[in-house]
Amino acid sequence: MHQLWTWVFEPGFFSSAPVRVAAVTGGVAAVVSAVTGVFTVMRGQSFGGHALGDVSAAGGSGALLVGLNPLLGFVGLGIIGAGVMDTIGVRRVRGRDLATGIVLGAAIGLSALFLYLTSVSGATTGAPAQILFGSIFTITSATIPAVVILSVIAVASIAAVWRPLLLSSVSPDLAAARGVPVRLVGLLYMLALAVSVGLSSLAVGAILSTALLIGPAATALRLTRTVGWALAVACLLGAGATWLGILLAYDSYYWSAAHQGLPVSFFIVAVIFAGYLFSGFPAARAAAGRRDAAVPPPASPAHEKIAA
């Protein structure tokens, strides 16, 4: 029994300070991302969610250059980016796609410049990899309070516009007909998204920020029939995948004789991706069953429930 225990949790896992900080920050980022992610997937704004990660990374590299607090850079430029996307994006999905792309392209150009200037000034090495990939194991415990406060703000602003946001995500036309200020609600949602994405890009890196935003939410929306359940399942999946990934990355250090661990972001993304693939099987079976019963398949179970 003891052997199995030490085989699963290699020695020192629970007493390691970086692991504890990573587990707390990663868990918080996973839960916030899951909450905003459910709406992101329902609204079909995965591109925007991903782009905001890159935009806030540009802010992070800018902050690195001028010596500001990186959190300020990440969240600040993320919010500006969200505002610009919302302003130039017309409401059609294709126009939004294009507006997102233009803002993203400009932000990437800015990142290139900031990272170049940083490398010229010779202040830090490894800035590109750090900004782009991040590492959950290098967070210091001092960032935890800021991360928690911003997470609470993001979740609270989603909770504040919960019903109109839900209605306008499922059916913008119906929401507009009922007098919901669709545009304003959309902007508020984008701002909450920017805060949560900026936060998770800083905490867990730009790759993981998109993975945590989209993966658990998309998996949960496939598995459940109401938005409430989807939220709960997404939070559990996100936090679970993060912790499992941290454990695997910690253990991977002992897998090879040379003690070359694999990066934690690789494991978390792999767990999330596998979860999404497996969730496709019951959904496909259900769809096949519905086809047998000669009922036209609904667009998405979760949406149907709310509309009804």
Add this chain to the structure above:
Amino acid sequence: MFAGFMMNTWAVATIVAPVAGIVGFFVVLRGSAFPAHAIPKGAFAGAAGASLLGISTLLGLAVFSLLGALGIGALGRRGRSDVATALALVMMLALGAAFLSRTTQYEPEIYSLLFGEVLGVSSTQLLPVAALGLVSIAAVAVLYRPLMLSSVVPEVAEAKGIRGRRMEMCFLIVVALATAMTVPVVGALLIFSLMIGPPAAARSLTSRPGLAMFLSVVIALVTVWVAIAASYTCNWPVGFFVGGLAALSYGLGRGWAAWRHTRATPAAAPRLLAAADRA
């Protein structure tokens, strides 16, 4: 600026820009900005893997960009396509992070693969880039009619027996080809700007597809040339100028369209209606 060692750079840029302008025209038309961003960015992982195995970077990029295109197409069959794109992208990037953790001394190379290194093109790169460029242009030429039809009026295309999904897959493969050839030169992140900015600007200048494609190529060429000249002069990364100019050309295009619209509204309402009918 036109010294011997710069000639390769000008040649490669002059090959890359038309390909990006033409493929990008369809990217904008189909609203596939996300896959056009995801495939080059994910393909970057292939370059990291290739350097780990000690094989050619171009091969790694080609394999990973094709894998990315196929993955996005396959995942999109069963779920929302933007979700599929996002998840395929993060999975490729995670693999890239794993590859990078195994190599050492890779920092400057990561930077140049992501943001481009136009100023150090070797003449051995010229031939593969030109070949892949020709292949992608030829693919667009072959697919031109069905691709146009399925992009603009998907219902009519389906009625004529053009499968939307198959067309999407073919198109993603064309994007992957264009990616593999351009990433080593302009970088994974900037080829995207070049595929979005110039075509979007061209589309707001004219509604005729042929003319728009031509304008898109012209704007892409000007963007790349100006970016290289500026980068050579002040030593800032070429990616910054490409990204900035692409956004600028889009802004100017939108501004021009809006200005023409406000001028046209009172006097030329009938003509606009006719144009709307044609569209």
